[in-house]
Amino acid sequence: MSELPSPPPDLGYTHALNRALHAEMAADDDVFLLGEDVRVGASGVTSGLMPKFGPERVLDTPLSEQGFTSFGTGAAMAGKRPVIEFQISSLIYLVFEQIVNQAHKFSLMTGGQIQVPVTYLVSGSGSRFGWAGQHSDNPYSLLAHAGIKTVVPGRPADAYGLLRSAIRDPDPVAMFAPSSLLGSTDVPDSGEEEIVPLGEANVLREGGDLTIVAVGQHVGTALEVAESLSDRVDLEVVDPRTVYPFDWDCLRKSVNKTGRLVVIDDSNRMCGLGAEIIATAAEEFDLLAPPKRVCRPDGTVIPYALALDKELVPGPEQLTKSISAALNL
Amino acid sequence: MTREHQLALYRSMKLIREFEERCLEMAIAGEIVGGMHPYIGQEAVAVGVCSNLTERDFITSTHRGHGHVLAKGAESRRLLAELLGTLEGFNKGRGGSMHAADMRLGILGANGIVGAGGAIAAGAAWTAKARGNSEVVVSFFGDGAMSQGVLLEAFNLAAIWSLPVLFVCENNMYATSLRCDSGLAGNAARRAEGFGMVARTVDGMDVESVAGVAGELIERCRDGAGPAFLECLTYRFFGHHSVLEQLGVEFRDPDEVATWRKRDPIVSLGERLGDDAVAEIDAAVKNEIDEAVEFAKNAASPEPKDALMYLYSGTAAVRPGVVL
Ligand SMILES: Cc1ncc(C[n+]2csc(CCOP(=O)(O)OP(=O)(O)O)c2C)c(N)n1
Numbered sequence: 001m002s003e004l005p006s007p008p009p010d011l012g013y014t015h016a017l018n019r020a021l022h023a024e025m026a027a028d029d030d031v032f033l034l035g036e037d038v039r040v041g042a043s044g045v046t047s048g049l050m051p052k053f054g055p056e057r058v059l060d061t062p063l064s065e066q067g068f069t070s071f072g073t074g075a076a077m078a079g080k081r082p083v084i085e086f087q088i089s090s091l092i093y094l095v096f097e098q099i100v101n102q103a104h105k106f107s108l109m110t111g112g113q114i115q116v117p118v119t120y121l122v123s124g125s126g127s128r129f130g131w132a133g134q135h136s137d138n139p140y141s142l143l144a145h146a147g148i149k150t151v152v153p154g155r156p157a158d159a160y161g162l163l164r165s166a167i168r169d170p171d172p173v174a175m176f177a178p179s180s181l182l183g184s185t186d187v188p189d190s191g192e193e194e195i196v197p198l199g200e201a202n203v204l205r206e207g208g209d210l211t212i213v214a215v216g217q218h219v220g221t222a223l224e225v226a227e228s229l230s231d232r233v234d235l236e237v238v239d240p241r242t243v244y245p246f247d248w249d250c251l252r253k254s255v256n257k258t259g260r261l262v263v264i265d266d267s268n269r270m271c272g273l274g275a276e277i278i279a280t281a282a283e284e285f286d287l288l289a290p291p292k293r294v295c296r297p298d299g300t301v302i303p304y305a306l307a308l309d310k311e312l313v314p315g316p317e318q319l320t321k322s323i324s325a326a327l328n329l
Numbered sequence: 330m331t332r333e334h335q336l337a338l339y340r341s342m343k344l345i346r347e348f349e350e351r352c353l354e355m356a357i358a359g360e361i362v363g364g365m366h367p368y369i370g371q372e373a374v375a376v377g378v379c380s381n382l383t384e385r386d387f388i389t390s391t392h393r394g395h396g397h398v399l400a401k402g403a404e405s406r407r408l409l410a411e412l413l414g415t416l417e418g419f420n421k422g423r424g425g426s427m428h429a430a431d432m433r434l435g436i437l438g439a440n441g442i443v444g445a446g447g448a449i450a451a452g453a454a455w456t457a458k459a460r461g462n463s464e465v466v467v468s469f470f471g472d473g474a475m476s477q478g479v480l481l482e483a484f485n486l487a488a489i490w491s492l493p494v495l496f497v498c499e500n501n502m503y504a505t506s507l508r509c510d511s512g513l514a515g516n517a518a519r520r521a522e523g524f525g526m527v528a529r530t531v532d533g534m535d536v537e538s539v540a541g542v543a544g545e546l547i548e549r550c551r552d553g554a555g556p557a558f559l560e561c562l563t564y565r566f567f568g569h570h571s572v573l574e575q576l577g578v579e580f581r582d583p584d585e586v587a588t589w590r591k592r593d594p595i596v597s598l599g600e601r602l603g604d605d606a607v608a609e610i611d612a613a614v615k616n617e618i619d620e621a622v623e624f625a626k627n628a629a630s631p632e633p634k635d636a637l638m639y640l641y642s643g644t645a646a647v648r649p650g651v652v653l
Binding site: 032056061062064066067068069070071072073074075076077078079080082097098101102106107108109110111112113114115147149169170171245248 | 387389418419420421422423424428430431432433437438440442445447448449450451452453454455456457459460466478479482483485486489637638639640641642643646647648
């Protein structure tokens, strides 16, 4: 894949997504990409696809999210495998009807007569620090709630492997790519070509004292915190990777071993992903202490001023505090 | 138009009418549980348009979709079986009246959300075009749908990409109770022209006019001339939904309804065909519907434990909502 012109290889996560798109488009002629400014690759994620696959497979759409989202549904019903890139995570609110009420429901409503294999690629989800109220949301819990297969990869290798699985899946799948990882050079793209199945969590660090479930960019946060506390406690870090369907078996094993649970997740608190994980743990797992969650406040709207933005987005300090509370440190 | 063609149009319209009259009774009796949106009066539109389509062409339909689905060639007995929520229905009892569709006939869903089909139609048309095929897509919707933004977005996509879609607006003058002149600014066909589409308006109570003009527009689509728009002026003889019929809610002037009923598309084509031909078709259609009722009433119901079957294509395990 060395002939790819851009994005620069040090943008690990972006590069991994870009490689996955190249690979899936090369593997299957029915895969095509549509979205705003995808031909020039404005986000970096779609770079180089237009010169390689041509205008028939890389479609710049007008600014009509509702139209092009259901356009994807129709194209899929007629036999294609569209990947739709959304420029802003909050645009998902505009197309809730088209994803949740249309694409998702056809398989059941038609009694299995049809499937809708569309991938919704929401790159740049979450706070971008300084992008304020309408560009900083992380609406994956909403799609998970509605039953849309939803992935939030925390590392470049998973971004690569899960995007390929998402495109191959016969159902609609949403992938949320955290904005703080997209621009990051911290974890380079390993160049791995492994396909990661949907619905499988990953235990990134083994430990016996407490389980941290970390989603998206917080996988990195959790690993750092676990390392920084390693002289005092032995922390296990679980990355669900797919938030719906969730790998409950993996988490059950982990929590039944450690007996303690902290979830760090960049959703709003009320009805967010963390709420579901903790509820299930309380109902079904062997807990030695009340579980904790680190998340955004209820109904968060991210303010512009950087200090306020940072205040509302979960981070390592809150995670450390929650771990200490759960362990009575 | 040949007599044979006229007979086929008559038969198709009569089938829809007979089917729907029977369904309306069953809906009012509570046998069709969610009720139905009757198409009675509008048959000439579905039949005229679909008479120009092959099984490989696609349609998107609406909440008032029985007519479109039957005109596209779906079996009446399986449609009725669907309305009764049985496994013999196209959708195995998971769709019901508002979603009943046979995908093998290219019916990309009857849709309960007003205006939702247009963009789906555009996507299917793009796929057909990208594959180099000559299929066209017809998207049916009402005058009420003309106020939905997503439909206008679909017009734009179809026009800029020159897609083979015929947008068919069934202007029955009402969106539930809202009269078209209070709900639609300007004029439907002129709006479509604003997107650069060829747009025509026809008498939707005359099946031969609908078939003729739709035929011209569909040929243009097939030839690669891009999307077109057809407005059919029509009327529904019954209320918006069987529930309103049950409640006796009527918001239209009875004289207006009576005037339109005099323009019944089935009666007027029947008059041109002559009594004998009509009597023969009527009897055959009645027979078919009797058999459909028998078939549907005897069909098995799905198992409650399978309520979420087909939601996902694979094995994605859905956890129960009530943990015992
Ligand atoms: C987007 C949306 N809004 C409201 C409704 C409720 N509703 C169902 S049918 C209907 C009227 C539709 O009118 P029109 O498009 O003219 O079709 P008609 O019923 O006359 O065939 C309404 C308001 C809906 N299903 N979808």
